[in-house]
Amino acid sequence: MNFSLDFSSLAPYWPVFLKGAWLTLKMTTVAIVIGVGIGVFVAFAKNSPNRLLARACGAYIEAVRNTPFLVQIFLLYFGLASLGIHMPTFAAAVLAMIINIAAYAAEIIRAGLDSVPRGQLEAAECLGLSRWRIRWHVMLQPAIERVYPALTSQFLLMMQASAMASQISAEELTAIANTVQSDTFRSLETYIVVAALYLALSVLVKLLAWAFGEYVFKRRRTIRRAAAQMRRPLPGTPPANAAGAIAAINHVPYVHRDAETIKGSAI
Incomplete structure (x- = not known):
């Protein structure tokens, strides 16, 4: 069997590959920003003294974490279409990614919130900080810092899971690869290029997360x-x-500047 790698036939498709990579990065960015924001509220709500709200958030997290991501995309794209709700492929894919990453981020952030010492919260209350400042400066910021590596890993997994969106014809990187290999019949070379692009995107996401x-x-x-x-x-x-x-x-301990001012004025 004589076989040699030949990437020359893929040269005309480089703009298409880059377009697919850009769409993958855009989908991941939108999902991360919105999903983490929702995940923060779900994490606080799951620790809420309201049992009904806490159980609803727990059910949401368990439902998302115990069903395949591909099934979630199909439910949004094909399931809602059967009810008369038609969404574009990009919107359906991004919405599924937001719902997915919000559940995982909520559980990760909740673990970080539980790691904040109780004495630190009591000290903040004694200093007269408002509930909002306690949650933001004393609870959320140190919790996010502790679990930030786990969140970064989840971001990378979500970017790679975006390949599932090709099953509903979203023009992301994997869908572009399927089209190119069917046109050129160079499957090995095509998927080597796609793997290299996914690797480059993963490194880019890591660098952006590290800089942030x-x-x-x-x-x-x-x-x-x-x-x-x-x-x-x-x-x-x-x-x-x-x-x-x-x-x-x-x-x-994490103490906000206003807390230090209050302490100084008390003295």
């Missing part, structure tokens, strides 16, 4: 600077315990 985390979670930079200083002791001074110093920084 570095911008939002400023304490990470503080910890790295402290670790770097501990590794470079001054001449004539004994080496410090870097592990202990970093551990001390990691356990600094």
